[in-house]
Amino acid sequence: MLPDYPRIKKGLEQKFLEAIENEIKKDPLISRIKFHQVHEGNELTVSTIDGYSETVDYKLLTSNFGITNDEIIEKGPEVIFSKVPEIAKDIIQQQSKLIIETMDKATQKTGNIVNAKSKPLSPELILEGLKKIAIDFDEFGNPIYPVLWLSQKQFEKIKDKIPEWEKNPEYKKKQKELIEEKRQEWLDRQNSRKLVD
Amino acid sequence: MIDRIVENWLTNTNEIGYQIPFCQYLMTSNFTILHISTHGQMEQGKDIITLDENEKPCAFQLKSGTINVTIWRKIKGEIDELVEIPINYPSINKDIPHRAVLVTNGRITDPVRRGIDDLNLSYKNRGFSELELITGSDLLKRFIGVHGSFLPTDLSDFKIFLELILSDGHELLDKKQMSVFLESILFTPSRNKSEFKRKIASSVLLTQYVLQPYESTNNHISIIEGWSMLCGYILSLVEKTEMKEKYWRKSFDLILEKINSQLERLKDEFLSRTELTEGAWDGGLIYKSRILMVLGWLSALELYKKQIDTNYNIDERVYGSIKKHYGKRFWFWGESATPLFVMMSLLTWELGDTILSDKIIWDVINVITFGNDLRRVEGIPDPYFSPKEILGDLYQISNTKIDKDTFVGSSYHLGLLVDILVRRKKRQILDNLWKLIFPIQKCEFKPKPSWKMLIWDCHEGQQIENFYKTPQSWKELRDEAINFDNSDMPKVLCDNPFSYYFLICYPHRLTRSTIKLINRVYTP
Numbered sequence: 064m065l066p067d068y069p070r071i072k073k074g075l076e077q078k079f080l081e082a083i084e085n086e087i088k089k090d091p092l093i094s095r096i097k098f099h100q101v102h103e104g105n106e107l108t109v110s111t112i113d114g115y116s117e118t119v120d121y122k123l124l125t126s127n128f129g130i131t132n133d134e135i136i137e138k139g140p141e142v143i144f145s146k147v148p149e150i151a152k153d154i155i156q157q158q159s160k161l162i163i164e165t166m167d168k169a170t171q172k173t174g175n176i177v178n179a180k181s182k183p184l185s186p187e188l189i190l191e192g193l194k195k196i197a198i199d200f201d202e203f204g205n206p207i208y209p210v211l212w213l214s215q216k217q218f219e220k221i222k223d224k225i226p227e228w229e230k231n232p233e234y235k236k237k238q239k240e241l242i243e244e245k246r247q248e249w250l251d252r253q254n255s256r257k258l259v260d
Numbered sequence: 261m262i263d264r265i266v267e268n269w270l271t272n273t274n275e276i277g278y279q280i281p282f283c284q285y286l287m288t289s290n291f292t293i294l295h296i297s298t299h300g301q302m303e304q305g306k307d308i309i310t311l312d313e314n315e316k317p318c319a320f321q322l323k324s325g326t327i328n329v330t331i332w333r334k335i336k337g338e339i340d341e342l343v344e345i346p347i348n349y350p351s352i353n354k355d356i357p358h359r360a361v362l363v364t365n366g367r368i369t370d371p372v373r374r375g376i377d378d379l380n381l382s383y384k385n386r387g388f389s390e391l392e393l394i395t396g397s398d399l400l401k402r403f404i405g406v407h408g409s410f411l412p413t414d415l416s417d418f419k420i421f422l423e424l425i426l427s428d429g430h431e432l433l434d435k436k437q438m439s440v441f442l443e444s445i446l447f448t449p450s451r452n453k454s455e456f457k458r459k460i461a462s463s464v465l466l467t468q469y470v471l472q473p474y475e476s477t478n479n480h481i482s483i484i485e486g487w488s489m490l491c492g493y494i495l496s497l498v499e500k501t502e503m504k505e506k507y508w509r510k511s512f513d514l515i516l517e518k519i520n521s522q523l524e525r526l527k528d529e530f531l532s533r534t535e536l537t538e539g540a541w542d543g544g545l546i547y548k549s550r551i552l553m554v555l556g557w558l559s560a561l562e563l564y565k566k567q568i569d570t571n572y573n574i575d576e577r578v579y580g581s582i583k584k585h586y587g588k589r590f591w592f593w594g595e596s597a598t599p600l601f602v603m604m605s606l607l608t609w610e611l612g613d614t615i616l617s618d619k620i621i622w623d624v625i626n627v628i629t630f631g632n633d634l635r636r637v638e639g640i641p642d643p644y645f646s647p648k649e650i651l652g653d654l655y656q657i658s659n660t661k662i663d664k665d666t667f668v669g670s671s672y673h674l675g676l677l678v679d680i681l682v683r684r685k686k687r688q689i690l691d692n693l694w695k696l697i698f699p700i701q702k703c704e705f706k707p708k709p710s711w712k713m714l715i716w717d718c719h720e721g722q723q724i725e726n727f728y729k730t731p732q733s734w735k736e737l738r739d740e741a742i743n744f745d746n747s748d749m750p751k752v753l754c755d756n757p758f759s760y761y762f763l764i765c766y767p768h769r770l771t772r773s774t775i776k777l778i779n780r781v782y783t784p
Contacts, residue, residue: 065480065554066554067539068648071657074655078656134543136537137544138543140543142543
């Protein structure tokens, strides 16, 4: 063999993976999700606090990118690093799709769905959706709202209406009532977190 | 411990791996080595040709692993050649039947032994010598018997020994570690001169052992550097103790033979490959440093061969590769790369391409003077830093950061590069460069005493730092470039072609004085 630097190459590979990971974490959806590393095994069983449980296999996410041999020889590892945004974008798309599919599967199973029946997104639909989920509160008693995830197209349609919705006294009242209801639910949940008998 | 270590090495190596220690064993048993086949390929069934202790010609064929009936059938033709074809060597009388020995580091199964017994009857009836056998267990006894117990005993030295044998064979050799290991074998107190001989013999075996990870990956450069370091350390011991040639010369020549055959293998691989990358994450500076390293070493091989045989025709393919890659596929990573450029310049000069030869030196001077210009924040690493360390720093992978600001304004190699151009009377080139050259401080380390020049890390010696005069006399410059004062030079290096390899392997020993070991001719 001709002279080589395996340790340096291993280091570069590690830096490359870190760079992709950091780039992926910049995504607004993925950045909200808590990740942790699983060190062993080939399947995962997760149970939520409300008792929903599922066993899943791990999915392999891969991304292909092309570099010519001449580019590699001329520019070396730098040319691979230049592909990080492209790879991260691809992985984000795959990961997001997987997340949506997983959520869809879970909500189908639990019936936790609000059917809009082809109606455009409105404050009523949002409030109806909020009704179906548990909301937590911080130490100051403020609600920790979940993230509303929309496609770019959907967002364009409603973005100008949001300030108007926020000012509407009727919606504000309904939202306040809903929050109080959720606060009570949260307090009940908190109170039930104790050892009995 | 030595028994286990040798056994472990012996059972895991191949025939190329134990060839050199076996030759060393033969020499210690009063055999005279006449020929070792290069590339590990047999010539008429003979890997090693010798005269035995009674001056009788003797040929050896080396194999590895167990020889069972299937393998025996495959090698039977080679064995017949070993026994039946006379040794073709100038000083050997072909009419005298030679001894033929089959050696393996494994065992020979009983059916094969019975077959050999029958075959020996047939050989004998036809006037040939019987086939002799040496198997793994015989080899083990012989190696241990000869090499004694020269294993490092100090705990820290033993740790280094273990680290070396467990190294990743794909990496470049850690020369600092290798030097500590060699010192732990060769520089321990000796009772008498004959113990030096045994110590040198042992160092050959143990070096082969620690280089085994590199042998198994065919990591040519690391193998070459490991053996070159052993040569350097043997010469330092010779110089230090004023040892007579009879104690060391044969071992030294054997190692040089190994270095040359490994360089030939490197040449074969390099010239036959269409793709010079090594796996993933390659290219760029990694790729360029590889090409430079290989072509620098191959240039040294050609220059070495030319020095020992003036009729040798330099391999034009090496020159062709330099021309092909020069300018776009080389990277001057730091001053530890200078010897590689110098070798390529000397080789192209030898072939009459003075323009390329001068350009190589001119380019290196330019890189150093621009790179270490006083206005710069970071300079080019001095010859004490390896390409691995420099790449690690560049890609922020190594734990230790190189303070590159400390290199600004000085150079270890500028003076010797200027001297080369002075010897070639390239005053005009130097006139153009002088404004860049004169502000750079020239550094040089002179080990004391001189034998320490051959060891890797020297704690005694003088660091000399100076500037060219302003104005600088050309005549003085020329006198300094021509005069060769070898008073502070190890005598064993003078007129020794090993200097080509030494100066690549020990780039921090390349100085205005040592360059004259390989280039001191003034172009009138």
